Amino acid sequence: MNDQLPKPRRGCGFYGCITGVVLLVMMLGALLLGWYYVKKLVVRFTDPKPMELPTIQMSPAELAQAKERLASFQQAVREHHATKPLTLTADELNALIASGGEQGFKGKVYISLDGDQLKGELSVPLQDMGLSMFKSRYLNGSATFNLSFRDGSLSVTPQTIQVRGEPLPEIYLREIRKQNLAFAFTNDPSAAALLKGLEEIQVKEGKLVIAPKEP
Numbered sequence: 001m002n003d004q005l006p007k008p009r010r011g012c013g014f015y016g017c018i019t020g021v022v023l024l025v026m027m028l029g030a031l032l033l034g035w036y037y038v039k040k041l042v043v044r045f046t047d048p049k050p051m052e053l054p055t056i057q058m059s060p061a062e063l064a065q066a067k068e069r070l071a072s073f074q075q076a077v078r079e080h081h082a083t084k085p086l087t088l089t090a091d092e093l094n095a096l097i098a099s100g101g102e103q104g105f106k107g108k109v110y111i112s113l114d115g116d117q118l119k120g121e122l123s124v125p126l127q128d129m130g131l132s133m134f135k136s137r138y139l140n141g142s143a144t145f146n147l148s149f150r151d152g153s154l155s156v157t158p159q160t161i162q163v164r165g166e167p168l169p170e171i172y173l174r175e176i177r178k179q180n181l182a183f184a185f186t187n188d189p190s191a192a193a194l195l196k197g198l199e200e201i202q203v204k205e206g207k208l209v210i211a212p213k214e215p
Contacts (some may be wrong), residue, residue: 045163045172050123051140053110058095066092067099077197077212085211089113093208105181113206118145122161128179139163145181149201152192156182 058066069086076083088096090113097105110121122143126134141163148155157177161168168176185191200211 045168046126046134046137047140048137050138053121053123056095056098058091063095063099066096070096074194077194080215082215083212085209088208109181113203113208115206116203118147118203119143120145122158147201147203152196154182154186154195154201155180
């Protein structure tokens with residue numbers, strides 16, 4: 001009768017290897033599931049192209065008048081002359097932005113002023129809003145904005161965003177709130193010098209009110 005050979009005992013290394021393989025498979029599964037979820041959100045809340053913003057409702061003569069008022073106000077502030085606060089309607093703002101007078105906003109936002117609130121339509125490349133992983137994708141929707149002006153520094157940040165009637169997930173909104181849409185404008189040397197001569201910028205009674213410092 002042949003003696004049965006004893007089965008080799010598996011050491012701790014064998015079971016540790018098996019455990020490692022199982023954990024690796026679980027991690028890969030979680031990554032794939034997470035990527036699938038992110039991809040669904042990208043398709044759901046972003047677009048491959050910018051959306052067409054509303055058409056500006058202002059005649060060339062009205063636009064020329066708005067530009068003249070803005071230029072006169074800017075000149076008075078830069079030369080430290082006494083001048084009244086400049087008030088601009090939403091139509092005037094949108095016309096000035098569309099004409100290329102406001103850096104950083106053209107083609108990205110259409111403003112509406114509701115009481116003391118700044119609202120608008122938004123069409124911005126996600127890489128411009130701190131989400132570089134979504135390169136070549138656009139955030140198209142409606143938004144409310146927080147406008148802040150202090151010590152010559154202007155900040156315009158989205159607070160709520162809806163895309164096709166759905167609120168943007170908070171995980172992405174938190175990152176977007178860190179982005180200042182007025183960054184390009186405030187970092188222009190000429191604009192920065194002008195902002196230093198202002199006392200206040202606010203939305204009041206459906207208009208943007210820009211108050212100069214006393215000369």
